[in-house]
Amino acid sequence: MSTEQTTEAGNGYSYTLTRTLNATPAQVWQAWTTPDQYAQWTYSVPGTLEMDVRPGGTWKATMRSPEGAEFPLTGSYTEVVEHSALTLGMDVPGRPEPTLLTIKLAEEGPGNTVITLSQTSDTAEERDSAEQGSTMLLDSLTKFLADNAGS
Template identity: 70%
Template sequence: MSTEQTSAPADGYSYTLTRTLDAPAARVWQAWTTPDQYAQWAHAAPGSVELDVRPGGAWKSTMRTPDGAEFPLTGSYVEVDEPRHLVLGMDIPGRPDPTLMTVNLAEEGPRNTVLTLTQTCDTAEERDMAEQGSGMLLDGLETFLKDGRRAE
């Protein structure tokens, strides 16, 4: 598995994270869209994950940081094209419109999937925090797919 990270402030405060995962796209999709699997790799508090994976469907999760702090997250799915493309709207307190995160999956051969995650934020500080959180998520996903080949 490999990692590439780039920040692109030219189009706002954006970042893109790219990972090559040792799993077919359908397996990565399943890990991202099945509540019990998502909870195992996404640093979620037990019992906090709900995913209604369809356009307009709601999602929620409470992320737990390594120091034990918890952050409730909510939003909805904007675009769903199984098993290749997700656009998630993330609710931000005090903002009328959600922040969008895009996840694209592209298979490279029978076992490798390139995951590209992009997000544009309003400020450099928000981008840096979101990028750090997304990096932690993808680290967990890589570990889950590599070490946690759970029964499907």
């Protein structure tokens, strides 16, 4: 499993993370869109995950940090292109519009996928926190896919 990752600063307060995974786009897609798989690698509290993966569908979960703090999250799906692209709107208290997290998948040779996550935030602090969270998710996804290779 490749763990190569690049980070690009975007315009304003945005980031883009790119990583090559040793899994097909279909396997990565299933990990992001199938509740039983998603729950295994995203730090979600058991019993809190709901996913309706379609444009306009909603999702919610309570995430638990490594330190044990819990964060309830809600949002919706704005773009769903099977095995290729997923855009999640994340509800932020006090903000009229959701924050968008865009996930792009591209096949790179047999059995490999380049995953690109990008997000724009209102402040540098929000961006840094979101980038740290996304890096943790990519680390966990990488391990999940490696542990489940050939399953």
